Amino acid sequence: MIEFKGENIYPEEVITYLKKNLQIKEVCNNILYQKIITQAVKERDINITPEEIQVEADRIRYENRLVKANDTLAWLTDQLVLPxxxxxxxxxxLLTKKLAESLFAKEVEKYFLENQLDYDQFLLYQIVVPYPQLAQEICYQIQEGELSFYDAAHxxxxxERRRKHCGYEGQFSRWNLKPDVASVVFNAKPKDVLDPLIIDQKSYILMVEEFIPAELTPQRHQEILDKMFKEWLAAELNYLLHA
Incomplete structure (x- = not known):
């Protein structure tokens, strides 16, 4: 039982709420994931020291501007959580992070090299208009030097957002695009204005301003590590359910 704002809330009420709002499956999945993690950590004799917990607690306190011990206690009380x-x-x-590193840290670079094309990025500009004839006319004006791509987009x-940014759509990876569009884009040269494409009944004029070769940065290293760990967890859960 939890006492909240003077009212008692019982476990069965929490479960009923989660079921009615279609959240119960996610919670149950996470509980099973935690059981898998706990067992794997035990088998690999992975441990966390009190000092490591203190460092992480201090980081969380700093993020939440909890300067004094009383501030932390008040914050935890508000979250309905005991210290x-x-x-x-x-x-x-912390155990989950250590487990992920133990399982896959040495595999990240290999995975990155095998899938490097998926991590190449590019700065994409595009003009979207409702009619193919208009798109062709715009392309003609750009090719003849009557209008720049950026002015045409504006x-x-x-x-409205793209007009204000002269066609800038954003920074993308190959997997952000449909396969047929990705093939066209990655075979283009920077600043080339591509022939209009019909996508979802609209006409698109695309231009790649810059290609950005993939690098295994610390952030990307962590993204790949998290991906591999999530896939491992899902496989372990599937095995557990069908064993």
């Missing part, structure tokens, strides 16, 4: 529950939660997070694009 011991918080510490156990931190321990679980004048003709159907999207």
């Amino acid at each position: 011991n529950d918080w510490e156990n939660g931190i321990r679980d997070i 004048i003709y694009d159907i999207d």
Whole structure:
């Protein structure tokens, strides 16, 4: 039972709420994931020291501007969490990180090299108009030097945000695009204005301003590590359910 704002809330009420709002499956999945992690950590004799917990707790306090001990206690009380529950939660997070590193840290570079094309990025500009004839006319004006791509986007694009940014759509990877579009884009040269494409009944004029070769940065290293660990967890859960 939890006392909240003067009212008692019982476990069965929490479960009923989660079921009615279609959240129960996610919670149950996470509980099973935690059981798998706990067992794997035990088998590999992975441990967390009190000092490591303290460092992470201090980081969380700093992020939440909890300067004094009383501030932290008040924050935990507001979250309906006891200090011991918080510490156990931190321990679980740190153990999960250590487990992921133990399983896959040495595999990240190999995975990156095998899938490097998926991590190449590019700066994409585009003009979207409703009619193919208009798209062809815009392309002609750009090719003849009557209008720059950026000016054309500012004048003709159907999207107000892109008009204001002269066609800038964003930084993308190959997997952000449909395969047929990705093939066209990655075979283009920077600054080339591509022939109009019909996508979802609209006409697109694309231009790649810059290609950005993939690098295994610390952030990308962590992304790949997290991906491999999540896939491992899902496989372990599937095995557990069908064993």
